[in-house]
Amino acid sequence: MTQQILPGDEIDWAAPPPKDPGPPRRKPFGDRIGSVEVLAVLLVLLVIFRNPIAGLISDPALQTWTTVFVSVMVQAVPFLVFGVLLSAVIAVFVPRSFWAKALPRHPALAVPVASVxxxxxxxxxxxxxxxxxxxxxxxxxxxxxxxxxxxxPAINPIVLAATAVAFPNNPEMVVARAVASLIVAMLMGWLWLRLGKTEWIKLPHRPDLEGVSKARAFWAAVRHDITHAGGFLVVGAMAAATINVVVPEAWLQSLAAQPVLAVLALAVLAVLLSICSEADAFVAASLSQFSLTARLAFLVVGPMVDLKLISMQAGMFGRRFTTRFAPATFVAAVIVASGVGLVLL
Structure with missing residues (x-):
């Protein structure tokens, strides 16, 4: 390869001639594998193993698993999208000074205001x-x-209205759910003020939203949160579907006759089933063999601690946060729900 010399150029005769870069290097095979290649491989495998896969799909347990998984996703995805859109609006269009005015400056007072x-x-x-x-x-x-x-998730009007419809003969369940959920939320907020550490929360890196138009910043935030939170939602839904298939229903019936174990059983069931808060009241109403206090524990624990929520919290705030916050919330929710149930129910 020769260098073209134009008139008026100064020539450095002592400089070595430029090296020929040669043909461009090809990327390693692993770096060239993308989503299209993965999809092509999956399609080929589906064609090759179509008969064994068809046999598996016809299995009743797998059909139940698929039904529960799809149900959780259908219930959750619209509200996840709504939350992500509102989150992007807060990140892009709401100035930081707004929160300083909207919430009390003292953190201990900001907790109940944020809860309400x-x-x-x-x-x-x-x-x-x-x-x-x-x-x-x-x-x-x-x-x-x-x-x-x-x-x-527990005190908004839609959830409280659904609870009233699910328990038409027990309107006190609506009040008990709202009171218990508010108490747990405030207790956990104050507990974080007392014992929480900033380094436990590790928010995922978000694309830099500064220096770009608000429209581009908005969609960048939406894409980031949908990708990040949506993946963990799928993992949580898969875990909930698996538990629904594995746990025998007879176990719950044997626990209903024991008051203390009934509360713990429905609290654990709420974590495992991972039902959205708009629909959990109808499931709780169907568990008529359990006491109202046990069903209240189901309604209080579910919107605060379940498999999909734990997965999403781990993705949004980090594992160090989730391993501490989720168990503490579960314990607080069970204790408060039991106390409120004894008083109001």
């Missing part, structure tokens, strides 16, 4: 996770954001 503010979010726990993450990014104290995260 959950009544304005018409969604389930899937939408509250990205919103809480966005609030923390915008400077809201984590204690207040976490209180909002726990309260919003």
């Amino acid at each position: 503010a959950g009544v304005i979010l018409p969604g389930c726990e899937c939408g509250s996770v990205p919103i809480a993450g966005s609030l923390i990014r915008r400077g809201v104290t984590p204690a207040a954001a976490l209180a909002f995260l726990l309260a919003a």
